[in-house]
Amino acid sequence: MQTGLCKPPQRILAISFKKDAAKTLKDRVSSRCPAEQASRFDSFTFDAFAKSLLDRFLALAPNWCRPPRDYGIYFPSRDEWLDFLNGLDTPAELGGEAAAQALRLNQIEQWGPLPLEFGAPADIRAWVAGEWWKHCLNMPQARITFSMINRLAEAILTHNPGVSRALRLTYSHVFLDEFQDTTGPQYRLTRRAFHASNAVMTAVGDTKQRIMTWAGAESEIFDWFDEHFEAEREMLQMNHRSNARIVQIINDLVTEIEPDAVETICARADDDVPEDASEFWIFATDDEESEKIADFIEDEIAGGRSPDDFALLVRVRANEAEDRLQPFFADRDIRLRNEARSIAGTAIQELLADEVVNLILGFIRLALGVRGQEVYRPVQEIIGAILGTDFESPRDVKRLDERSRQIVGFLKQETAAPPADTNMEALVNGVIEAIEERPLRRIFRQYEDDRYFRQILSSLSEFMTESAAEVDDWRTLIDAVEGKGQVRLMTVHKSKGLEYHTVIFVGLHQNAFWAYQRNQDEETNAFFVALSRARERVYFTQSRESGGTARIRGLVELLEAADVPAVEFADGD
């Protein structure tokens, strides 16, 4: 954007795996570029990219598998899948019931390429896929899975060269983040969209952070990319995130995994390193473990560190970890934020990565008198997009300012009473009305799904209502909703791409890494992802009550090889 290689009206497309990663990229670009440039940077998750293609060009999908415009997103449970299979009357010539029963859901939802006409099925998989599409589209409200959306998007591109051409004219540059986690169908869609186009394609990833093979990540993905896009490989050797001690642990660990791996260079080699930058804490019981962690963070906060500097990472089941840890944090008046906690059907992490949520929170901040580019810029960008603002035209910019002022004016009235006395649902709905719902939903294609849009709004108002009970003023409320001043708790998978001053990996034991013996590589990668989120310090904890380490010796040996001291805490330490 800044060098003029991507000239208006051309755009840059960035594709990430998680909503918050897509948001981080968007925020980083917004904070560096003027609104006109930043508004030409489209940052999607893979699912959102496929869905945006489908929603925009729905009418061009093949007839037999075209969902109605108000289709819902389907997350079939195992029981629903089995009920479907059991209800099939499978033709004997295709192998009968036994052949159908041997199929897995992902083989069916990923079946493709979707033809223009669904002719006589060639095999059992095609036959079951045809039945599955009928099943999903004939439900009282048609629902399809994200894999099916992906296939539909691919079919639209395949059968309509005009759509491919439009996409190629739109994007001069495409950036694919966390590329190691790309699945076969996601890659096929990308290839279908951009193969042999003039777009400059950049894929970034780290094979040591591959933790999604269970979800279909392809192990050969970088080779495919090299071949199909004639890519050149560049090694990113500098680590700008972590201090020298953490980088050394990373390097020791990588050398254990891949003896001929190239060492990472610490860009912060001259920075001070805390004395106890990494330790392995061992406890007899869960309560002792939770107490020590809470005590440690309490002391650190007393010493001036902020609660946001800490992340507690777990391998699995964040809700259970929250139940164990929460009482110890509550006793010390420290807020622990479980990013996976569901508020009216939306996980907190998802909610705060949502565009409309951030827009509303941004407007409330402006109404509270908070100033600064980082608050105004994103709001201005969205309202600018709604109004079709030409940022070079003073008249347009004036209109934009007036509209923003009008919305801020409404919110000033709404926030006159204390948060606990405010009806948050009315406030949220009121802002949407002031912004104008229709154009807002046109800009963000994900809101074409009405149920999703309503759910996000009700999750936000519920979260604001819940948080209002604990605060006295509006600024503290918005901080609480955004998670300022709170210690984070999340699974390793949800921590991808994020970074914290101090990372505490809670529960380094064989029951948390239950898949270690079966899938050592991926579990070691998960361990690596956790470790590499730390800027200054990383601790690992184990409570013997929760599980031993005999079956994950390999992981403990990695810590030993990196000279991470094991510290045993006897009761009362």
Ligand SMILES: Nc1ncnc2c1ncn2[C@@H]1O[C@H](COP(=O)(O)OP(=O)(O)OP(=O)(O)O)[C@@H](O)[C@H]1O
């Ligand atoms: N050239 C640079 N100079 C200074 N700081 C940088 C530079 N590049 C990145 N950083 C900082 O280093 C940290 C890590 O960068 P970034 O999040 O882009 O890493 P990443 O490669 O995506 O890591 P991962 O995939 O492990 O999450 C961030 O805090 C970022 O601001």
